[in-house]
Amino acid sequence: MKQTALLTVFFFICSCLLPPAGYYLAQYTAGDDWEPPFVQQPQPTAGPTAEPGASSPQSLSPAAPSDELAPLYILDEGSGQILTVPVRDYLIGAVASEMPITWPDEALKAQAVASHSYALYCKANNDPTAHSGAYFSADPARRQNFMTDAVLRSYWGTAYQANHNRLAALVDEVLDRVVLYEGAAAAASYFAISAGRTEASQNVWNTALPYLQGVDSPADKAAADYARSITYTPQQVNDLLVLELGITPSGSPADYFTDYRYTDAGYVKSLSVCGTAVTGPQLRNALSLRSACFAIHYDAGGDFTITTYGYGHGVGLSQHGAKAMAENGSSWAEILQYYYPGTTLGSAAGLE
Numbered sequence: 001m002k003q004t005a006l007l008t009v010f011f012f013i014c015s016c017l018l019p020p021a022g023y024y025l026a027q028y029t030a031g032d033d034w035e036p037p038f039v040q041q042p043q044p045t046a047g048p049t050a051e052p053g054a055s056s057p058q059s060l061s062p063a064a065p066s067d068e069l070a071p072l073y074i075l076d077e078g079s080g081q082i083l084t085v086p087v088r089d090y091l092i093g094a095v096a097s098e099m100p101i102t103w104p105d106e107a108l109k110a111q112a113v114a115s116h117s118y119a120l121y122c123k124a125n126n127d128p129t130a131h132s133g134a135y136f137s138a139d140p141a142r143r144q145n146f147m148t149d150a151v152l153r154s155y156w157g158t159a160y161q162a163n164h165n166r167l168a169a170l171v172d173e174v175l176d177r178v179v180l181y182e183g184a185a186a187a188a189s190y191f192a193i194s195a196g197r198t199e200a201s202q203n204v205w206n207t208a209l210p211y212l213q214g215v216d217s218p219a220d221k222a223a224a225d226y227a228r229s230i231t232y233t234p235q236q237v238n239d240l241l242v243l244e245l246g247i248t249p250s251g252s253p254a255d256y257f258t259d260y261r262y263t264d265a266g267y268v269k270s271l272s273v274c275g276t277a278v279t280g281p282q283l284r285n286a287l288s289l290r291s292a293c294f295a296i297h298y299d300a301g302g303d304f305t306i307t308t309y310g311y312g313h314g315v316g317l318s319q320h321g322a323k324a325m326a327e328n329g330s331s332w333a334e335i336l337q338y339y340y341p342g343t344t345l346g347s348a349a350g351l352e
Contacts, residue, residue, distance in 0.1 A: 068176075068349050069086075069087040069088075069175070069176060069348060069349065070087075071084050071085055071086050071087065072084075072085050072086075072087060072090050072119055072123070072135055073085075073133065073134040073135050074090070074134055074135065074136060074137065074138050074146060075131040075132055075134035075136070075137040075138070076137075076138065076139070076140060076141075077137050077138065077139040077144075078139050078140070078141040078142065079141075080132075082132060082133060082134045083134075083140075083148070085146075087116065087175065087176075087348075088168070088171060088172070088175060089148075089149065090115075090116075090119065090146060091112045091115060091116055091171045091175070092152075092164065092167050092168055092171050093140070093146045093147040093148060093149070093151075093152065094111075094112070094115040094119075094145065094146045095108055095111050095112050095115065095167055095170075095171065096147050096152060096155075096163075096167060097143050097144065097145060097146055097147050098111050098115070098190070098319065099111050099319060099323075101163050101166065101167065103323050103326070104323060104326035104327055105170055105326070106322075106325075106326035106330060106331055106332045106335065107319070107322040107323045107325070107326040107332075107335065108167065108170050109170050109171075109173060109174045109332035110317065110322050110326070110332040110335040110336050111190070111317075111319065111322065112170065112171050112174050113174050113177045113178060113179060113188075113332060113336055113345070114179065114188040114190050114316075114317050114336065115188075116174075116177070116178050116348060117178040117179040117180075117185050117186050117187075117188035118136075118185075118187065118188050118189070118190075119135060119136065120178060120185035120348060120351050121184075121185040121186060121187045121188070122135045122136040123135040123185075124184065124185060124351070143155060152164065174332060176347050176348040176349055177345055177346070177347070177348070178345070178346060178347070178348045178351065179336055179340050179343050179344075179345060180343060180344045180345065180346045181209075181210070181211055181340075181342065181343050181344075184351070185348075185351055186209075186211060186340060186343050187201075187209060187212070187316075188316060188317065188336075188340060189201075189212065189313070189315045189316035189317070190316050190317035190318075190319060191311070191312025191313050191314060191315065191316065191317070191318065191319065192225075192310075192311040192312045192318070192319050192320060193220045193223045193225065193226055193291075193310045193311040193312065193318060193319070193320045194217045194220045194265070194310050194312075194314050194318045194320075194321065195220070195265060195266045195267060195291065195293035195309045195310040195314065196216070196217060196218055196220060196221050196265075196266060196309075196310075197214055197215065197216050197217060197264070197265040197266065198212075198214045198215050198217055198265060198314055198315065198316065198318055198321075198339065199214055199263060199265045199267055199292075199313065199314035199315050200212065200213045200214045200263065200264070200265070200315070201213070201315050203263045203265075203267065203269060203281075204281050204292075204313050204314065204315050205315075210342055211340045211341055211342045211343045212315050212316055212340070213341075214264065214265050215338060215339060215341060217318045217320075217321040217339075219320065219321055219323075219324030219325075220310060220318055220320050220321050220324075222324075223311075223320045225311060226309060226310065227307060227308070227309050228290055228307070228308055228311075229305055229306065229307040229308075230289075230305075230306055230308075231303045231304065231305050231306075232287070232303060232304045232306065233303050233304075234253045234303070234304065237249070237253070237256065237287070237304055240286055240287055240288075241256075241273065241274065241286065244285065244286035244287075245273065245276070245278060245282065245283075245286050247273055247274050247276050247278075248274075249274045250274065251274075253298050253304070254298045254300060255274075256273060256274050256298070257271055257272070257273060257296045258271065258272045259271055259272040263280075265293075265314065266293055266309075267280055267291070267292040267293045267314060268280030268283070268284075268292050268293065268294060271283065280292035280293075280294075281313070287306065289306060289308050290308040290310070290311045290312075291308040291309060291310040291311055291312065291314065292313070292314065293308060293309040293310050293314070294306055294307065294308045294309070295307050316339060316340065317335075317336070317339040317340070318339065321339070322335045322339070325338065333345055
């Protein structure tokens with residue numbers, strides 16, 4: 001199906017912005033595409049990497065009461081207002097925007113902990129002027145990154161009470177748990193589907209974090225939306241290259257995209273676009289692609305067909321991989337320590 005490209009350009013790489021989500025894998029980019037407010041971090045100390053199905057890698061201290069957790073300040077992109085959101089409400093609304101309510105309990109709990117860790121990382125490291133004083137932004141009305149209770153009621157309709165009760169019970173089990181690196185909240189990024197292995201952070205955001213260096217995630221290839229093809233006319237590609245990259249194409253469309261280089265995870269690291277060096281994430285942004293793992297085919301005298309593999313930036317927790325691990329018996333703690341190797345799990349109370 002041909003798409004009107006200029007009307008489908010996504011918004012990517014927003015500082016401290018959680019992902020637009022929604023409940024079909026075809027709709028959410030999960031953690032995508034947020035650029036963490038990076039700070040210099042020490043190199044990792046030796047530590048175990050949890051394998052799927054392994055026993056719990058560590059015992060956790062007792063949870064802190066919910067009233068000991070400071071509320072989060074979130075910029076509502078739609079209204080421009082800063083919302084003061086209790087942690088429990090935030091986690092319910094964040095998980096609801098990131099994973100289907102029907103997914104396994106342990107996957108939903110892993111998402112809750114990752115979302116909490118992300119929020120506290122932003123709180124600790126974000127420029128306070130970046131979001132009008134808030135820690136990060138969301139668009140509840142569009143069900144992106146976090147949903148308020150009012151939006152959840154509208155979204156779930158008659159299933160609201162049952163769905164809310166289920167998520168609230170799961171969130172309560174992990175309410176103050178966070179992913180830690182060297183004693184601080186980790187930049188626990190997440191996304192929908194990998195290309196079979198998660199990506200290293202420096203290949204997307206130019207900053208290497210020791211616990212975001214990529215792990216195998218083979219179950220992602222079984223996701224219903226793992227591969228997706230779109231078609232652009234040469235004129236649509238021309239317009240987007242000019243608008244998004246400042247590149248004015250010339251010559252044969254068959255020669256627009258050449259000299260591909262790939263990361264260890266199989267994503268496009270760089271390529272030549274009409275003679276100009278461009279990174280895979282840059283072209284993904286420019287052409288509104290689901291992933292930086294892509295293949296472009298030009299049908300001489302016709303159109304471009306672009307096939308993408310996976311969905312999202314690829315860094316951190318694969319949500320589909322978390323689902324598969326949970327279905328195979330892994331706990332939320334095992335899932336998180338698999339996708340964030342070298343981290344530990346601890347209480348948020350001391351980070352508030």
